[in-house]
Amino acid sequence: MEFFLQLLVNGICVGLLYGISAMGFVMIFKASSVLNFAHGELLALGAFFFLSLVTWGKLPIAASFILTLVGCFILGFLIEKFFLRPLIGEKLIFVIMLTVGLAAMFKGLILLIWGGNLHTYPEFLPESLELNLGAIYVAPVYSASLVIGVIFLVLFGLFFKKSSQGIFMRSVADNQKAALSLGVNVRRVFALSWAIAAMVACMSGIVLGIINGVNVHDLSAIGLKVFPVVILGGLDSIGGAIIAGIIIGLLETFTGGYLSPSLRDVVPYIVLVFILMVKPYGLFGLVEIERV
Amino acid sequence: MGKLLLQLNNISVVYSNVIQVLKGVSLSVEQGHIVSLLGSNGAGKTTTLKAISGLLKPENGEVTDGSILYNGVNIQNQPPEFITRQGIIQVLEGRQPFKYLTIEENLRVGTATRPGKPFKQDLEMVYHYFPALVPRRKALAGYCSGGELQMLVIGRALMAHPQLLMLDEPSLGLAPLVVQEIFRIIKKINEEHSTTIVLVEQNANMALQVAHYGYVMENGKIVMEGTSKELSDNPDVKEFYLGMAASGITKSYKDVKSYRRRKRWL
Numbered sequence: 001m002e003f004f005l006q007l008l009v010n011g012i013c014v015g016l017l018y019g020i021s022a023m024g025f026v027m028i029f030k031a032s033s034v035l036n037f038a039h040g041e042l043l044a045l046g047a048f049f050f051l052s053l054v055t056w057g058k059l060p061i062a063a064s065f066i067l068t069l070v071g072c073f074i075l076g077f078l079i080e081k082f083f084l085r086p087l088i089g090e091k092l093i094f095v096i097m098l099t100v101g102l103a104a105m106f107k108g109l110i111l112l113i114w115g116g117n118l119h120t121y122p123e124f125l126p127e128s129l130e131l132n133l134g135a136i137y138v139a140p141v142y143s144a145s146l147v148i149g150v151i152f153l154v155l156f157g158l159f160f161k162k163s164s165q166g167i168f169m170r171s172v173a174d175n176q177k178a179a180l181s182l183g184v185n186v187r188r189v190f191a192l193s194w195a196i197a198a199m200v201a202c203m204s205g206i207v208l209g210i211i212n213g214v215n216v217h218d219l220s221a222i223g224l225k226v227f228p229v230v231i232l233g234g235l236d237s238i239g240g241a242i243i244a245g246i247i248i249g250l251l252e253t254f255t256g257g258y259l260s261p262s263l264r265d266v267v268p269y270i271v272l273v274f275i276l277m278v279k280p281y282g283l284f285g286l287v288e289i290e291r292v
Numbered sequence: 293m294g295k296l297l298l299q300l301n302n303i304s305v306v307y308s309n310v311i312q313v314l315k316g317v318s319l320s321v322e323q324g325h326i327v328s329l330l331g332s333n334g335a336g337k338t339t340t341l342k343a344i345s346g347l348l349k350p351e352n353g354e355v356t357d358g359s360i361l362y363n364g365v366n367i368q369n370q371p372p373e374f375i376t377r378q379g380i381i382q383v384l385e386g387r388q389p390f391k392y393l394t395i396e397e398n399l400r401v402g403t404a405t406r407p408g409k410p411f412k413q414d415l416e417m418v419y420h421y422f423p424a425l426v427p428r429r430k431a432l433a434g435y436c437s438g439g440e441l442q443m444l445v446i447g448r449a450l451m452a453h454p455q456l457l458m459l460d461e462p463s464l465g466l467a468p469l470v471v472q473e474i475f476r477i478i479k480k481i482n483e484e485h486s487t488t489i490v491l492v493e494q495n496a497n498m499a500l501q502v503a504h505y506g507y508v509m510e511n512g513k514i515v516m517e518g519t520s521k522e523l524s525d526n527p528d529v530k531e532f533y534l535g536m537a538a539s540g541i542t543k544s545y546k547d548v549k550s551y552r553r554r555k556r557w558l
Binding site: 165175177183 | 347350372373375376377381382383384388389390391392393397398401403404405445448449452
């Protein structure tokens with residue numbers, strides 16, 4: 001029973017990270033219908049930025065974390081400005097191929113600068129973060145990821161529900177023509193969705209780097225885990241991405257714990273296939289509101 | 293004649309570089325007036341509005357000739373972000389709400405031209421004009437009725453403080469009583485805010501009742517213009533748009549002569 005609860009808690013923590021990282025992916029898709037295949041590399045970039053700031057720059061942890069987030073936000077902005085904006089109006093497949101190219105480019109850059117070895121962050125999480133709930137032990141990384149995940153979730157919820165810019169972003173995803181007719185700056189919305197997506201990808205990259213160590217191949221593969229997550233959640237549902245993220249996270253830790261660690265990357269996909277056979281649009285795919 | 297707010301001088305619009313839709317349209321809109329634009333389907337009314345609001349570009353259309361002057365400034369082929377910030381807001385045909393946003397969030401999108409400014413008062417103003425929206429403010433727009441949605445999209449445009457409001461078929465698919473209500477409010481907005489309004493309508497009768505001035509379009513050209521009274525007294529308009537024969541009785545299909553008379557315009 002303790003083992004079960006232990007896995008449950010770890011699964012939820014990791015899953016929340018998957019979910020938040022997938023949220024960035026969904027945001028880009030909702031705003032501009034672009035599937036971003038460079039998502040995993042963005043995740044890895046975030047982890048490596050943070051690594052450099054901490055080990056080479058010798059900056060304090062909090063400062064490095066915030067600097068990485070800001071840097072990734074700006075990076076997302078620049079990607080949109082220099083790579084995607086020139087392609088506005090072109091066929092979608094070209095844009096998607098561009099993101100595949102971006103993925104290769106970023107991966108190459110990371111290999112060039114940091115190499116392909118496994119790096120680790122210095123131990124910096126305070127012991128006080130570890131939780132002992134009866135027999136369950138929650139490692140500091142997991143409780144930290146839970147806290148960060150929940151903070152991001154609440155902030156994004158408020159941003160999209162309350163702030164004007166958030167509502168403008170949703171309006172573009174909803175009906176682009178009507179948004180244009182009211183003077184919503186659609187290009188800025190695209191840029192902002194890339195910036196936010198890059199930022200949350202980096203954030204998940206850092207935390208996953210703390211858990212598993214920092215390695216390009218591992219991290220970009222984890223980034224690809226957004227695909228089962230978003231397909232399960234429904235490509236256009238932000239809430240669905242979070243819940244599907246948690247489901248995939250749980251499946252992974254339970255498989256790793258009860259069956260075999262080598263199966264943990266496979267079983268989620270098998271379950272995904274079965275769920276999709278029942279619900280082809282994902283668990284929370286947008287149900288088209290149709291007026292009859 | 294009062295101050296001219298908007299002037300279209302002989303504009304041509306071409307879609308995809310080949311399809312010419314407007315063939316030299318000239319019209320002018322006086323400040324504070326309601327101007328109606330009448331005509332059959334495919335006459336080019338909506339295209340005229342889009343040429344003004346800058347929404348042609350996303351549809352691969354372009355003003356190839358002539359000029360559009362607004363407050364003395366040339367605005368043809370400018371992007372919609374620029375034109376909306378000059379105070380021109382178009383309400384699209386077929387309502388086009390943001391289905392997955394609530395009524396109130398829909399209204400807030402109307403403040404996009406002046407982000408960061410307070411909007412509470414404007415919400416009150418819209419709810420004052422359209423009290424029917426108040427109980428629905430938290431409802432998703434996708435689940436509202438056609439009449440509520442028409443009120444919503446007009447209200448959403450009002451949130452932008454338009455100087456020139458362009459309405460594309462606000463009566464489309466609505467019950468007669470709702471249509472009357474909407475036109476009453478359009479007139480009220482015009483009187484209380486001195487908002488200039490361009491009204492595209494199939495319901496010529498309603499449009500001529502509220503408008504000061506009117507234009508009739510056929511085949512991408514303006515074929516007739518005049519004050520609303522002149523237009524509603526004109527025998528051609530009466531017959532083709534108000535559905536009455538010259539004598540005032542409902543027209544019969546036997547009267548084939550009308551066909552020849554219509555041709556004169558084309």
